[in-house]
Amino acid sequence: MKKIISPTFLIDKKKCLQNIKNMALKARRHNLKLSPHFKTHQSAEIGSWFRDFGINSIAVSSVEMANYFAKNGWDDITIAFTVNILETDKINKLAGNISLNLLVESAEVTEFLSNHLTYVTGIFIKIDTGYHRTGLSSENTAEIDKILAIIKSNPKLTFKGFLVHAGHTYFAKDKNEILEIQKKTIVQLSRLKEKYINNWHDLIISYGDTPSCSLSENFQGINEIRPGNFVFYDVMQYHIGSCTTDEIGVAMACPVIAKHPERNEIVIYGGAIHFSKEFITSDNGYKIFGYIVKIENNNWSAPVPDAYLSSVSQEHGIIKMPEKYFYDFNVGDITGILPVHSCLTANLMKNNSIII
Amino acid sequence: MKKIISPTFLIDKKKCLQNIKNMALKARRHNLKLSPHFKTHQSAEIGSWFRDFGINSIAVSSVEMANYFAKNGWDDITIAFTVNILETDKINKLAGNISLNLLVESAEVTEFLSNHLTYVTGIFIKIDTGYHRTGLSSENTAEIDKILAIIKSNPKLTFKGFLVHAGHTYFAKDKNEILEIQKKTIVQLSRLKEKYINNWHDLIISYGDTPSCSLSENFQGINEIRPGNFVFYDVMQYHIGSCTTDEIGVAMACPVIAKHPERNEIVIYGGAIHFSKEFITSDNGYKIFGYIVKIENNNWSAPVPDAYLSSVSQEHGIIKMPEKYFYDFNVGDITGILPVHSCLTANLMKNNSIII
Numbered sequence: 001m002k003k004i005i006s007p008t009f010l011i012d013k014k015k016c017l018q019n020i021k022n023m024a025l026k027a028r029r030h031n032l033k034l035s036p037h038f039k040t041h042q043s044a045e046i047g048s049w050f051r052d053f054g055i056n057s058i059a060v061s062s063v064e065m066a067n068y069f070a071k072n073g074w075d076d077i078t079i080a081f082t083v084n085i086l087e088t089d090k091i092n093k094l095a096g097n098i099s100l101n102l103l104v105e106s107a108e109v110t111e112f113l114s115n116h117l118t119y120v121t122g123i124f125i126k127i128d129t130g131y132h133r134t135g136l137s138s139e140n141t142a143e144i145d146k147i148l149a150i151i152k153s154n155p156k157l158t159f160k161g162f163l164v165h166a167g168h169t170y171f172a173k174d175k176n177e178i179l180e181i182q183k184k185t186i187v188q189l190s191r192l193k194e195k196y197i198n199n200w201h202d203l204i205i206s207y208g209d210t211p212s213c214s215l216s217e218n219f220q221g222i223n224e225i226r227p228g229n230f231v232f233y234d235v236m237q238y239h240i241g242s243c244t245t246d247e248i249g250v251a252m253a254c255p256v257i258a259k260h261p262e263r264n265e266i267v268i269y270g271g272a273i274h275f276s277k278e279f280i281t282s283d284n285g286y287k288i289f290g291y292i293v294k295i296e297n298n299n300w301s302a303p304v305p306d307a308y309l310s311s312v313s314q315e316h317g318i319i320k321m322p323e324k325y326f327y328d329f330n331v332g333d334i335t336g337i338l339p340v341h342s343c344l345t346a347n348l349m350k351n352n353s354i355i356i
Numbered sequence: 357m358k359k360i361i362s363p364t365f366l367i368d369k370k371k372c373l374q375n376i377k378n379m380a381l382k383a384r385r386h387n388l389k390l391s392p393h394f395k396t397h398q399s400a401e402i403g404s405w406f407r408d409f410g411i412n413s414i415a416v417s418s419v420e421m422a423n424y425f426a427k428n429g430w431d432d433i434t435i436a437f438t439v440n441i442l443e444t445d446k447i448n449k450l451a452g453n454i455s456l457n458l459l460v461e462s463a464e465v466t467e468f469l470s471n472h473l474t475y476v477t478g479i480f481i482k483i484d485t486g487y488h489r490t491g492l493s494s495e496n497t498a499e500i501d502k503i504l505a506i507i508k509s510n511p512k513l514t515f516k517g518f519l520v521h522a523g524h525t526y527f528a529k530d531k532n533e534i535l536e537i538q539k540k541t542i543v544q545l546s547r548l549k550e551k552y553i554n555n556w557h558d559l560i561i562s563y564g565d566t567p568s569c570s571l572s573e574n575f576q577g578i579n580e581i582r583p584g585n586f587v588f589y590d591v592m593q594y595h596i597g598s599c600t601t602d603e604i605g606v607a608m609a610c611p612v613i614a615k616h617p618e619r620n621e622i623v624i625y626g627g628a629i630h631f632s633k634e635f636i637t638s639d640n641g642y643k644i645f646g647y648i649v650k651i652e653n654n655n656w657s658a659p660v661p662d663a664y665l666s667s668v669s670q671e672h673g674i675i676k677m678p679e680k681y682f683y684d685f686n687v688g689d690i691t692g693i694l695p696v697h698s699c700l701t702a703n704l705m706k707n708n709s710i711i712i
Contacts, residue, residue: 081613090361108687311489
């Protein structure tokens, strides 16, 4: 491994491949199409790892990302982000080259697309099953009917189905709460499917979120899953029960620059512009920006018990380190940190990562 | 202005120049050297704006940033970040080309530098006056004396003085608390200066943080100030009283992609990978990720009363918008958002900014 002298994002290929394999096997078991969300890694190389598991279609969260992966050989892409009509020209260029699916949540935008799309494009309707970020309530069949009428009237628009991201699982406390959320989501989606399947025989129910897809064995009525984070996992996923710490496939490697024994703190070069400012709150009420691991021989250890990244400013991070491990980390050493939210950390570290 | 179709960072040059001018005038009034911190903008072009105000020396927070500004004509740079000894080779290359100052907070690291630096380099000792991130307590004169003894024994090391970043002003509730923190800091620095000035006639007291430098008129004993954020300011600075909203020199421009009248929410394309996840907490306990402004004719309005960016996920932002303004923002419009922490937003938006 190249000598690390500044904050570096380590990607453990073996762990990532195992994570992909586990999800691909689960999808096969449940007869689901796996259309992984590539916003997590945004990397052509990591994307290529999915090919061996029979993955041919992906989800992304921006036109820019869709363009990037289209240039890297992906030709079946869903932009799983409510369409931004200001990017219609870019969308048209892309839809001329690949099989592209867009997301709508209003008749207004669907009408706009109907008037401005130049190529045949797939349309998913975004359904909100409780996350309340975007999407139509599954009970808002009036608006759904309006959207479907517009789609029906224009052969350039192909109705793909209903798409859900049950992002409220990220706020769950444990596995049971995640499964409860997923169960409720499935009930809503089943009703929708029942109502519309007769007129739209090929409609797909596309379901997102790493927590449910990792934990659930109930995918009744679902045709496609779009988890993204699972390739890396992270401390947040561990915290809510989606993975073990051993499954976390990425770690930050950061230089130790100072130590403060009087308060059991270790200062690292590595801050908000490397990790992001995402944190979880411990049961005792303190903020955790990452777990601490030891980097040794192209590998990292299990988390050091009770050690954590307790704060980040622009370039600095502060580690709270129990006294018994305090002297295992010295100025000039590289310490490892499992990130709280690997998607945001990967986004920040795009140009400073090493695959091990 | 170029047509905006995706999240874009707008920089109002007129406001920024006024902010620079105000700080330069204050520095002159108090006979202080202004050595602005360029981590806020990380931009050669914005850096060049400071030249007209007689600025010749700057602070940065990484070797990488020092290299960038050195390549862009800055030849007097303080890396205001405790030295990372793993980057000694890079430091040596840089110190051969420009006048470079480093920061230490231990005899151990000073000894390392003494053994490995190849060019004459300035050394500041980092003092912690209560922020408790990095630095030595001003009372820890035993360690300070050890550091000074090492510096004295090696002509390559030039003692520059004591450097403080009173970052705890960022957690202050109001102007009075900021001034109280600064007053206590000045007392500690004065004691240090008194103790060491006889042996080190040229020692500099270098003082940071935008809140104090914006609000205080008491710089007794201080020789140099290194505020950074003031060129842009942001919602956090407004919140603690360092600036007016009118002085905020940057705004994000983001497309409106959906509206949810049933909960007075507007969804924008613009999330954590554009804004960062920095937030302030309102008096009522809710999180604010930005204030909302209207973008009109190369300009933006005062904040829309009671409107705010209430959450951000990777690419989405949710705006809470009072009903009376709800219909002023439509799908396909561009809305403006004053960021909570302009340094982090500027870092994320480096490649998507427009100077207006």
